[in-house]
Every structure is written in structure tokens, then in C-alpha cells.
């Protein structure tokens with residue numbers, strides 16, 4: 027479902043953020059991507075979002091070679107991706123309901139379906155009662171739960187999370203990971219970039235470790251620092 031074939035990304039000539047990466051992630055997998063700062067994890071996520079194009083090599087997602095994806099088809103491609111970031115990225119001037127409804131409106135979902143899907147997504151993350159609140163009225167953990175509701179409301183095939191617990195305390199971090207795991211249980215492929223060693227070690231999922239733009243280990247039920 028996701029395949030990287032000899033993917034190299036150079037931001038400036040001769041300096042590779044990713045260097046000949048080969049990687050396969052099957053439908054329904056849950057995988058962590060770990061590694062030192064600057065090892066290429068976010069670059070990998072941005073390539074999957076088609077925010078960036080590889081310098082060489084190809085990325086295939088659900089049979090679609092992203093190199094051949096036309097510019098006008100990118101919004102449609104991104105509809106099948108849910109994305110969660112460290113800094114939540116909610117719309118500050120809209121309430122929680124509107125933050126999620128917005129994600130559906132841009133995909134031209136009918137108002138009737140929006141009225142069903144928004145409360146359902148908020149229930150999944152335990153925030154059904156807070157639909158009228160604005161982001162600044164919520165804790166960091168709650169804001170990230172809203173971001174997850176927004177990411178899953180379109181029932182994406184793939185959920186990408188780039189340091190989703192980077193701004194959260196341990197309790198909230200675990201809650202967020204449980205929500206990602208639940209999305210995975212419903213059939214979504216989940217890729218999580220993280221520096222959270224405790225969570226990676228406890229969850230016993232696939233762990234892909236990067237170093238200086240290459241994958242140095244890939245373990246089925248791995249832990250942090252597998253390369254050591």
C-alpha cells in the first residue's frame with residue numbers, strides 16, 4: 027500500500043535528507059518511525075503528503091505512483107490521508123465543530139452527512155460535549171484529540187502522525203497513542219514519527235529506525251534504539 031523505491035531527497039545539491047530509502051508498509055499496519063533529529067523522518071512524511079517530490083526514486087501509495095500524480099489531483103489524493111502534527115494546527119477562530127466540519131466541506135461532503143460525521147468523530151475521541159469550545163479553551167491533550175478527530179473524520183486509508191505527542195505530558199501522550207491504535211483497529215494504516223521512547227518500547231509495534239537519511243533497522247515488534 028505504501029512503497030518507497032530507492033527514494034533520495036536532496037534539499038540542496040549533494041546533501042541527501044533521504045538517501046536511497048526502500049520501504050514497504052502493508053495495508054492495516056501500525057509502524058513507528060524513530061531516529062535522531064535530522065535523520066529524515068519528517069522528510070519521509072512530507073514526501074508521502076506530496077508536499078515534496080523526491081530527487082530520485084519513486085513512492086507508490088495504493089497503486090498510485092506519486093511522481094505521476096498530476097498537480098490538480100493532489101487534493102483528491104490527500105483526501106485519503108489523515109495527518110496529525112505536533113502543534114495541532116487547529117483553526118483558532120473556529121470552534122471545535124467547525125474545525126472538523128471544515129475538513130469535510132473541502133471534500134464537498136453534504137451538510138446532512140457532515141451533521142452525522144462530526145459528532146461521531148468527536149465521540150470517538152471523547153470530546154462530544156466540547157463541540158462549541160474554541161481551541162484556546164481546550165488543553166493541549168484535548169486539542170490534539172480534536173486534530174485526530176479531524177484527521178479520521180474522512181475515514182482515511184492512511185493516518186500520518188509527525189510527533190503527535192511532542193507537546194504533551196505522559197498521560198495525554200498515552201491517550202493520543204490509544205486513539206491512533208483504535209484508528210488502526212478500524213483498518214487504517216498508521217505511521218507515527220516519534221521521539222517518545224517509553225511509548226515505542228511498550229507498544230511493541232513495527233519500529234523503523236532512521237539515521238542520516240537511511241533506514242538502519244526495521245523490526246516487527248521493535249523498540250527504541252534497535253540499532254544498538
Ligand SMILES: Nc1ncnc2c1ncn2[C@@H]1O[C@H](COP(=O)(O)OP(=O)(O)OP(=O)(O)O)[C@@H](O)[C@H]1O
Nearest residue numbers: 037038042043061062063064065066067068069070
Ligand atoms: N526545507 C529544508 N531545506 C533544507 N534542508 C532541510 C529542509 N528540511 C529538512 N532539511 C534537512 O534535511 C535533513 C532531514 O530533516 P528532517 O526534518 O526530515 O529530519 P527529522 O528526522 O524529521 O528531524 P527531527 O526529529 O528534528 O524533526 C536535516 O539535515 C535537515 O536539516
